[in-house]
Amino acid sequence: MFQSNVLVQSKVNKSATPVIVTLDIGNSCSGYAYTSIQDFCNDNWTIQMNEPWARDRHVTNKTCTTVLLEPGSGLEKAKYGYDAETVFADKYLDDEHHDCLLFRDIKYELYKDGVDFESTITDVYSGKKRQLCDILLAVIKYFKTQAIDRVQKRFPSTNDATIFWVLTVPSAWKLETTMLYRDLAIESGIPYRQLKLVTEPEACLAYMMQHININIPNIEKTEIANIVSVFDARVMLVDLSGDATTLSVHRVSGDKRFKMVYQSKSHGKGSTQVNEQFLLFLSNLIGEDIIRTLKHDYVDDYMAMYNEFEMEKRRIEPESPDRDTFSFKLPYQIEETFKDQYKDEYKTITQRIKDKSDYRDHVRYVDGRLHVEIKVLKALFDVVLNKIEVYIRNVLQMVPCARVACLMLVGGLAESKMVQDGMKNRFKEMLVLTPKHPELAVMKGAIMLSLLPEIEPPKPTCYHRVKDENIISSICSIQ
Numbered sequence: 001m002f003q004s005n006v007l008v009q010s011k012v013n014k015s016a017t018p019v020i021v022t023l024d025i026g027n028s029c030s031g032y033a034y035t036s037i038q039d040f041c042n043d044n045w046t047i048q049m050n051e052p053w054a055r056d057r058h059v060t061n062k063t064c065t066t067v068l069l070e071p072g073s074g075l076e077k078a079k080y081g082y083d084a085e086t087v088f089a090d091k092y093l094d095d096e097h098h099d100c101l102l103f104r105d106i107k108y109e110l111y112k113d114g115v116d117f118e119s120t121i122t123d124v125y126s127g128k129k130r131q132l133c134d135i136l137l138a139v140i141k142y143f144k145t146q147a148i149d150r151v152q153k154r155f156p157s158t159n160d161a162t163i164f165w166v167l168t169v170p171s172a173w174k175l176e177t178t179m180l181y182r183d184l185a186i187e188s189g190i191p192y193r194q195l196k197l198v199t200e201p202e203a204c205l206a207y208m209m210q211h212i213n214i215n216i217p218n219i220e221k222t223e224i225a226n227i228v229s230v231f232d233a234r235v236m237l238v239d240l241s242g243d244a245t246t247l248s249v250h251r252v253s254g255d256k257r258f259k260m261v262y263q264s265k266s267h268g269k270g271s272t273q274v275n276e277q278f279l280l281f282l283s284n285l286i287g288e289d290i291i292r293t294l295k296h297d298y299v300d301d302y303m304a305m306y307n308e309f310e311m312e313k314r315r316i317e318p319e320s321p322d323r324d325t326f327s328f329k330l331p332y333q334i335e336e337t338f339k340d341q342y343k344d345e346y347k348t349i350t351q352r353i354k355d356k357s358d359y360r361d362h363v364r365y366v367d368g369r370l371h372v373e374i375k376v377l378k379a380l381f382d383v384v385l386n387k388i389e390v391y392i393r394n395v396l397q398m399v400p401c402a403r404v405a406c407l408m409l410v411g412g413l414a415e416s417k418m419v420q421d422g423m424k425n426r427f428k429e430m431l432v433l434t435p436k437h438p439e440l441a442v443m444k445g446a447i448m449l450s451l452l453p454e455i456e457p458p459k460p461t462c463y464h465r466v467k468d469e470n471i472i473s474s475i476c477s478i479q
């Protein structure tokens, strides 16, 4: 295994490596993006993505960061992403899952103190352990192979020697952890001199700046520039992901660079919490006993419901008609066991709904299907957004954050129109910006940051006549 205590940041060599690829291995979701340097020079916005990942009838920009190891087969035959989840679900239904190992939340392990080559990760169901580095290396190799296949279809003459790789890392990782990750990237076959690490907040900031420069009309741009580009202005990047909210505050400093002056991460404030709120709502509505039975005895219906909700929540917008419904199967047999158990005392699902005055007009149970009005689902976002608001307001009290006048929303949860609107309504005193495709900010921004050493923010009006006032994004903050 390659090991070195020095973090050398290679520069893109435009003639030797005309194609650049970034791997964004996230805790919940992962993907890759690529471009040829020639294409990027022609159009600084268009960067190609992986083919959309498919799950059931749905396609998404990123796939989940899950690894499945089946009994008797090594890591080279492991399953990844949605494939891993689907195969495991099938095995679970057939009660053949006991010897499988399923790994999720791989990246969170790397936030822990003292992570090294000996560290282990625990499988989700059986509690069995495996070397963390082996699993992470396998994940990097998987996405790298996928990326090379895709890139070669687009640029047939490309090979390992002609690709420059950019890997994104959280800025909160310790330097040793970042070096461990770099060593794994090199172990996966990426040549040392063709690899660069970029921190996630800086990649997102680069993406935001490009978005403002390229996609926003001039009148609005001037307004934004007057808030974000003046000396000592501060912007807060709000990365809303699967399970966490990560905040980073950047200050426009004297040398016209953005400098990160504060960062903070809080778990339990992400997209998964909207799903948790949905399950909580169902438990309150029809009883925890029924939901528990659904989860344990009707696993396929439970999983179908959970996966459908995951996609439904992405479609909900403030404008979605309140009376439209989201419906899913809640098999009527589920009640039989309780009828036997509770005898005359048993309340049917329909009776339970009628007892809830807040919901009885908005939820129906018909022919083994539960129909929930969208109005009810919209409220679930509020619970999560309220938590995020409190968290952000607490952080804004910190000294380095006092002058923050702009929030920039990125990450998967920021794709939601409910979230974009909810944040604007909650922070009316601030400029709240969301770029196009906030979910892709990390991976596309990483390429932009690597190819454009100077990411120019829009110039404030008062700077218009001053030459060389470009504000240069600081390159990777890892020293």
Ligand SMILES: Nc1ncnc2c1ncn2[C@@H]1O[C@H](COP(=O)(O)OP(=O)(O)OP(=O)(O)O)[C@@H](O)[C@H]1O
Pocket: 025, 026, 027, 028, 029, 030, 062, 107, 240, 241, 242, 243, 244, 271, 272, 310, 313, 314, 315, 410, 411, 412, 413, 414, 415, 416, 417, 439
């Ligand atoms: N339109 C949408 N509405 C709500 N949630 C969404 C939407 N699109 C994606 N998500 C959620 O975004 C989450 C993934 O976000 P993201 O890709 O930013 O996380 P990540 O990069 O894996 O996390 P981290 O950066 O913390 O490692 C998923 O849990 C998914 O449910």
Ligand SMILES: [Mg+2]
Pocket: 026, 027, 241, 442
């Ligand atoms: Mg991420």
